[in-house]
Amino acid sequence: MIEKIIVNIGLESDIVTARQQGKKLAKHLDFSSSELTTIATAISELARNIVDYAGGGEIILKLIQQNGKQGIAIVARDNGPGIKDLELAMQDGYSTGKGLGLGLPGTKRLMDDFEIFSEIGKGTTIIVKKWRKQNAC
Amino acid sequence: MKVPILKQGDYLIASVQSVLTDLDLKQLHDDLVEKVGRFRSRGVIVDVTALDVMDSFAARMLRTIAHITKLRGAETVVVGIQPDVAFSMVQLGLMLDDVTTALDLEEGLAYLKQLVKGNSTKDD
Secondary structure (H helix, E strand, O other): OOOEEEEEEOOOHHHHHHHHHHHHHHHHHOOOHHHHHHHHHHHHHHHHHHHHHHOOEEEEEEEEEEOOEEEEEEEEEEOOOOOOOHHHHOOOOOOOOOOOOOHHHHHHHHOOEEEEEEEOOOEEEEEEEEEOOOOOO | OOOOEEEEOOEEEEEOOOOOOHHHHHHHHHHHHHHHHHOOOOEEEEEOOOOOOOOHHHHHHHHHHHHHHHHOOOEEEEEOOOHHHHHHHHHHOOOOOOOEEEOOHHHHHHHHHHHHHHHHOOOO
16 A cells, blocks of 8 residues: 655646545545545645745655554645745735635645644745544444 | 537536646636637536535636626526535635535526526516
8 A cells, every 4th residue: 555645746737636646545544525525625725835835846645643543644845935924824815826815724624733834945844634533434 | 628618509518527727727717708708608607516626726716707707798607516525615715605606507507597588588
């Protein structure tokens, strides 16, 4: 079983590749179809951020385990300009670019865990996780 | 994959395929705006039944399409948003507030027919 996939993000067509790969990997864990759509949507938003704001980067998709729980982690990493004000960037409706300003706060709502690290001039790394529901049947 | 657009009477029907890139969406936008004028269409249906992910960019493009075609005299109805897609859209915060939606193609066509009929005959 493949447990880790790296998708280089440079062009807008890579966004579709990333979300397809993510969905394929997440299918190994019996996520519901609704959860698969949620994961693919989150990957799409993260990949688009890289294309729009950083010009390039990568999406790393990983199957993870923690305390008996299984899930998928998505790491979105770029060497772009970084985010000046993280608190502001996490607010609904705030956007410096062409989006709706829902990308980051929306992605946080879609996933279970959300971490963001950003350094001006160095880049941004966002790690999100979705855990498989334990009592799902 | 390019979105095929069918002309059916006064309406245009665009059937979005499962894999939709940003470029496909921009192309769809340009094609619809041009075809609404060329065919003097009164209504546009964008069928997204096959679409498996609707992110913020796709939602914004659909909204733009609806607004521009309206300015060109045609009403746009987005049909076929799947339950899973709708669920993710709400979590993401994409409400498509100002865009008309319908369950499926049939409902969308019925809506447009009623609308066009209502506009052309006052005493109906």
